Amino acid sequence: MAKFITRRVIYMFITFFLIATATFFLMKALPGSPISSASKLSPTQLAIVEAKYGLDQPIPVQYAKYMLNLAQGDLGNSFQFKNASVTDLIIDRLGPSMILGTQGLVLGVTLGILLGMIAALRQNTIWDYGSTFVAIIGISIPSFVFATFLQYWFAVKLELFPVALWKDGWMSSVLPSIALAMGPLATASRFIRTEMVEVLNSDYITLAKSKGANGFEVAFKHAFRNALIPLVTVLGPLAAGLLTGSLVIEQIFAIPGIGEQFVKSIMANDFSIIMGTTLFFSAFLIVVIFLVDVLYGIIDPRIRLSGGKD
Amino acid sequence: MKQDLQKPPADSFERIKIDASHAERITKPSMSFWQDAWLRIRKNKAAIVSMFILAFIIIMAFVGPLISPHDAETQTITHANLPPKIPGFEKLGIMDGVGTLAGKEVDLYEMKKVDTYYWFGTDGLGRDMFSRVWEGTQISLFIAFVAALIDMVIGVAYGGISGYYGGRVDDIMQRIVEILYGIPTLVIVILMLSFMDPGITAIIIAITITGWIGMSRIVRGQVLKFKNQEFVLASRTLGASNNRIITKHILPNILGIIIINTMFTIPTAIFFEAFLSFIGLGLQPPDASLGTLINDGYKLVQFQPHILLFPSIIISLLMIAFNLLGDGLRDALDPKMKD
Numbered sequence: 001m002a003k004f005i006t007r008r009v010i011y012m013f014i015t016f017f018l019i020a021t022a023t024f025f026l027m028k029a030l031p032g033s034p035i036s037s038a039s040k041l042s043p044t045q046l047a048i049v050e051a052k053y054g055l056d057q058p059i060p061v062q063y064a065k066y067m068l069n070l071a072q073g074d075l076g077n078s079f080q081f082k083n084a085s086v087t088d089l090i091i092d093r094l095g096p097s098m099i100l101g102t103q104g105l106v107l108g109v110t111l112g113i114l115l116g117m118i119a120a121l122r123q124n125t126i127w128d129y130g131s132t133f134v135a136i137i138g139i140s141i142p143s144f145v146f147a148t149f150l151q152y153w154f155a156v157k158l159e160l161f162p163v164a165l166w167k168d169g170w171m172s173s174v175l176p177s178i179a180l181a182m183g184p185l186a187t188a189s190r191f192i193r194t195e196m197v198e199v200l201n202s203d204y205i206t207l208a209k210s211k212g213a214n215g216f217e218v219a220f221k222h223a224f225r226n227a228l229i230p231l232v233t234v235l236g237p238l239a240a241g242l243l244t245g246s247l248v249i250e251q252i253f254a255i256p257g258i259g260e261q262f263v264k265s266i267m268a269n270d271f272s273i274i275m276g277t278t279l280f281f282s283a284f285l286i287v288v289i290f291l292v293d294v295l296y297g298i299i300d301p302r303i304r305l306s307g308g309k310d
Numbered sequence: 311m312k313q314d315l316q317k318p319p320a321d322s323f324e325r326i327k328i329d330a331s332h333a334e335r336i337t338k339p340s341m342s343f344w345q346d347a348w349l350r351i352r353k354n355k356a357a358i359v360s361m362f363i364l365a366f367i368i369i370m371a372f373v374g375p376l377i378s379p380h381d382a383e384t385q386t387i388t389h390a391n392l393p394p395k396i397p398g399f400e401k402l403g404i405m406d407g408v409g410t411l412a413g414k415e416v417d418l419y420e421m422k423k424v425d426t427y428y429w430f431g432t433d434g435l436g437r438d439m440f441s442r443v444w445e446g447t448q449i450s451l452f453i454a455f456v457a458a459l460i461d462m463v464i465g466v467a468y469g470g471i472s473g474y475y476g477g478r479v480d481d482i483m484q485r486i487v488e489i490l491y492g493i494p495t496l497v498i499v500i501l502m503l504s505f506m507d508p509g510i511t512a513i514i515i516a517i518t519i520t521g522w523i524g525m526s527r528i529v530r531g532q533v534l535k536f537k538n539q540e541f542v543l544a545s546r547t548l549g550a551s552n553n554r555i556i557t558k559h560i561l562p563n564i565l566g567i568i569i570i571n572t573m574f575t576i577p578t579a580i581f582f583e584a585f586l587s588f589i590g591l592g593l594q595p596p597d598a599s600l601g602t603l604i605n606d607g608y609k610l611v612q613f614q615p616h617i618l619l620f621p622s623i624i625i626s627l628l629m630i631a632f633n634l635l636g637d638g639l640r641d642a643l644d645p646k647m648k649d
Contacts, residue, residue: 011488011489014489015489015493018489018493019493019497022501023501026501026504026505029505136630136633136634137630139629139633140577140626140629140630140632140633141626141629141630142581142584142585142625142626142629144584144585144588144604144608145604145622145625145626148604148608148618148622149622152615152618240494240495240496243494243496244496244585247496247585247589248585248588248589251589252608263589263590266500266504266589266590266591267590271504274500274504278497278500278501281494281496281497282493282494282497285494285497286494
């Protein structure tokens with residue numbers, strides 16, 4: 001186990017290092033100068049500004065500096081927001097994104113597990129088909145299409161919720177959370193259904209039934225707990241999906257989160273925020289995938305991941 | 311009337327000869343893998359319906375702009391923001407050209423003195439939405455198919471070489487994949503797109519740059535499984551070249567899995583294209599895909615919901631149909647599920 005974790009940590013750092021390096025060189029390869037009024041400045045002024053940002057030094061030196069700063073959590077300054085530090089900008093925006101992400105994930109996974117269990121326990125009935133239908137819809141309809149329709153019907157037409165406002169407490173987080181929850185809901189319900197059907201056909205369930213355990217006990221005490229373990233493996237892809245979703249959903253509901261800022265920076269060509277947020281997203285996803293791998297090894301006693309072998 | 315059962319008349323029975331060769335005869339016609347798969351997928355109603363929906367959308371994507379009386383590019387400013395109006399439907403009270411103007415329901419066609427029909431309405435520049443939607447579908451489908459094809463070719467080649475040759479080649483190739491696999495798709499796509507000039511090529515490159523990894527892992531696993539099986543060893547003993555073993559023995563066996571995986575790549579590519587266009591990294595005007603049309607419609611949803619409605623319906627139908635067809639194909643082609 002220790003060997004496996006060490007190996008994974010090393011890979012984690014290599015991956016992040018590669019992303020950071022690629023980010024740096026892509027930024028350098030971009031046409032034009034990061035100084036927006038470069039053509040209006042005299043050569044002396046330009047030299048002063050370039051010296052201030054360290055742009056006069058050779059690329060390898062700049063690269064080393066960038067990497068050192070990155071190791072200390074410094075992502076550079078924004079061009080757009082009066083030189084504010086990108087790290088601060090990201091931290092400021094973290095709150096709403098985290099609230100939404102957590103609500104979406106919890107809501108989606110809980111409902112998904114419920115739907116999946118109902119489908120597995122009532123196989124080939126209307127319940128089963130209904131939950132499969134919901135899962136297909138959840139996987140297929142793009143989150144931004146779903147979100148715009150939620151917004152149009154429940155906020156604009158029926159006026160039940162605020163259209164795009166992040167002030168009214170939980171009311172304003174209802175629609176975006178539902179929109180975010182569709183993906184996790186669909187994935188979790190399909191996954192739990194498959195697992196439950198497999199577990200319900202296994203010998204120990206037959207044994208439990210023959211010993212006189214009632215249906216409820218069999219479903220929850222014996223089957224559900226075992227079906228739940230593999231769900232951990234989809235948490236990584238789910239986190240990635242939530243990130244993708246948050247980019248558009250924060251934009252649609254005007255939520256002051258990281259995703260919304262990111263999309264705005266793309267429109268405004270603010271490369272330091274684009275790169276900084278990209279690195280932040282990568283770090284987040286890499287850590288989540290790592291944690292999921294380790295967690296899976298710990299909670300499932302049947303799987304002892306051994307290092308050295310694939 | 312009592313019959314003598316003990317002694318039946320000699321002519322009521324006839325002795326037949328048993329022909330031993332008949333026991334081995336195959337009475338049902340022999341079926342190829344594909345006929346077998348077709349028999350199974352035919353029973354799957356969802357997959358069949360999906361196939362018809364897909365066929366309809368694909369045909370319409372090419373025929374739609376041709377049958378519409380208006381073309382996608384012409385801007386008729388006097389015809390701007392018209393709601394949909396379809397001949398025949400207008401008597402039913404839907405698609406009758408009635409829209410809201412300043413809070414009142416009015417027939418906008420009558421008001422603006424427009425005597426033609428715009429089946430899906432028009433956008434803010436007076437362009438025909440019917441033509442635009444189907445041309446957008448064409449571009450979205452094109453991006454998705456090309457991306458899926460590239461993913462398939464690179465993935466099969468990479469996974470195949472890695473699995474078939476094994477040893478050090480495999481070791482090095484798999485370490486590279488392991489590192490690439492850790493890079494989140496979203497991140498790499500956004501990085502590539504902020505670097506390249508936006509356009510169809512840029513989107514295809516961005517989608518395929520990490521998209522092939524899933525395919526290569528699956529193909530490698532399958533090749534590893536098959537390459538040491540008896541029929542491959544037998545063929546090798548008879549002197550077959552690597553080339554022949556790969557094309558004649560291994561590829562036909564993993565074809566099913568390659569097809570299933572490609573079927574699931576297509577909706578992912580459609581989604582990614584639309585997603586990127588929606589956040590402003592995708593196609594730029596005058597190119598239009600379903601994603602950019604949804605983006606345009608979203609900005610006007612309060613006043614002109616029809617601009618958002620039609621591209622959204624088509625992208626949702628496409629995604630649902632591809633996913634259901636993929637599910638059906640998996641059940642039909644996956645030998646493990648064979649009943």
